[in-house]
Amino acid sequence: MKPTIKDIAAETGFSIATVSRVLAEKRGSYSDKTRDRVLKVAKELGYRKNTLAMELVKKKTDVIAVIVNVTPTNFSNGIIDGIQERATALGQQVIILYAGNRNHALQHQAIITALERSVSGILLMAIEPDKDDLRLLTEARTPFCFVSVNLADERIKSVSSDNYQAAYQATEYLIAHGHRRIGLVGIDQYHTGSQRRSGYQAALKDNHIQGKASWIQMGDYSYQAGQAAFKPYQQMAVTGVVAASDMTAAGLQKAAQINGLELPMALSVVSIDGTLICDIATPALTSITQDFTRIGIESVNCLVGENATQLVPVTLTERDSVMKYVE
């Protein structure tokens, strides 16, 4: 059996209360001699605190649960790094619960799991909640914050990049390079996708370009979504494309090249993300770069009640995937 404070108490002759105090470092409530003796015996016995028991009596935990929707793209690592960094600084542990990809049952279950573990806060990453999820979250008294998804509801906390701006800037960049037939590929039907669509459409409109519905190719931010869009784009003679993710951009470029196009001459691409994939792809992808670490950090801030930036700005990173278009 694992040793408990009782064993230490028996061994040292102190009461369990005293042992508890030194182990919890309640300073000023025990003498140095007592402390040394307790610590020594604890070490000898190979004592490990039972966090479960502690959390039960304290009725609080120092753990933040991150529930992540596993999108078929690769942006999440940076965010998790940021979360980890800030959480550690605040003395919180981080546990990550994977919820599959757009899997309602798993997603709901993950929220319940987090709630039943009495975590101190819940971060929902790339998650689109349904009514039940939202009810569950609001009824519990656990703080929560959506990450990388902006639900466009003032009452619900979220931290994400400015999706509208991201798409707007990407589209404008292509327009500034002479493109007039501009696609948007890989976005989904949810909040993030819709916001990017709005930004894209606004940029077209502000520049007096009459967009076509077919220029928007829906998808799931994946490499495959990019590949699949190439043929349609070729048929409609699109010259520049805003891709919803680096993965999607890479897929589109690859399909174009396999079909004999010379890039970026025959097709310009701007991706949204700015991960290492941009450097790996050929030509290197010009991107709207998200500040993932910052998003992670701010989301933890949001959770602990500090006022956090809810819309993290994006920046443009020029690489080699866009070429000036001349008729």
Added chain:
Amino acid sequence: MKPTIKDIAAETGFSIATVSRVLAEKRGSYSDKTRDRVLKVAKELGYRKNTLAMELVKKKTDVIAVIVNVTPTNFSNGIIDGIQERATALGQQVIILYAGNRNHALQHQAIITALERSVSGILLMAIEPDKDDLRLLTEARTPFCFVSVNLADERIKSVSSDNYQAAYQATEYLIAHGHRRIGLVGIDQYHTGSQRRSGYQAALKDNHIQGKASWIQMGDYSYQAGQAAFKPYQQMAVTGVVAASDMTAAGLQKAAQINGLELPMALSVVSIDGTLICDIATPALTSITQDFTRIGIESVNCLVGENATQLVPVTLTERDSVMKYVE
């Protein structure tokens, strides 16, 4: 205050024991009528079970902790998928603890965290343990298994690809394509790296090629490690390279292209991993492909005592990054 079984007991008039029984679905120990009443009140009150309390009294949890070393490459997602899949089938939850990259303090702390939470098992992914880690793990009575690292110690459980074979096959493939000056880039000094080095060296030896120490460029499996190796390789006129990861391979190819080389004519590359990066890179990377999902599944099996495959076989996937070499 959150409602507890006490509240349900008070409301229904039953004892807490009965409430506990129906909530825990101890079938046969309560009537249908009782169950309906209890469940109804539980729902009305918005009752959520306190997992902490349950785990404390049961002295066991149904959670597997995955401690992951964040390597600067991208192989881990597939493994986690496999772990998740198998764990869910076994009724276990999965929590993931990030331990930074080769950060001894964080790594040790993560093990302690897992132990103090009384998890049912610990999976250590891409982790190189030191003496203290190993002592901690063996002294606790918690099952553990190393994943994607083979410690070459019969007494310590691990599941990984056959690193020796992976490097051997990659090297032989290049030799079969006429290469004689073959590099190995991106490996580290730890077990995985050493095992791959052995396989590489054995393949050279078996084919009567006298290797040079400088053909081996150490690294950390990163994109940057690949980039950094290009110049040295160019100077020593290496014609084929085995890369320790897809990321490293991509970095090497990119550096070569930036320096004006035509690939794969001027340099052939085989990578070890076989992730989507292989398709994104240009030319698409021929790879020794690891079965990540299988590794994840087997590692969970290993934990729960089923006899698991400890060395998961790799396969060769031909793409476009290797060209026949002729003098």
Added chain:
DNA sequence: CTGAAAGCGCTAACAT
């Protein structure tokens, strides 16, 4: 500075 005692929310004998 230390100890005794009362729980945290739940489960598991042991009764009935």
Added chain:
DNA sequence: ATGTTAGCGCTTTCAG
């Protein structure tokens, strides 16, 4: 089928 009771390992008054 249900209730009573005794904890799980820890923290925290309240006394002294």
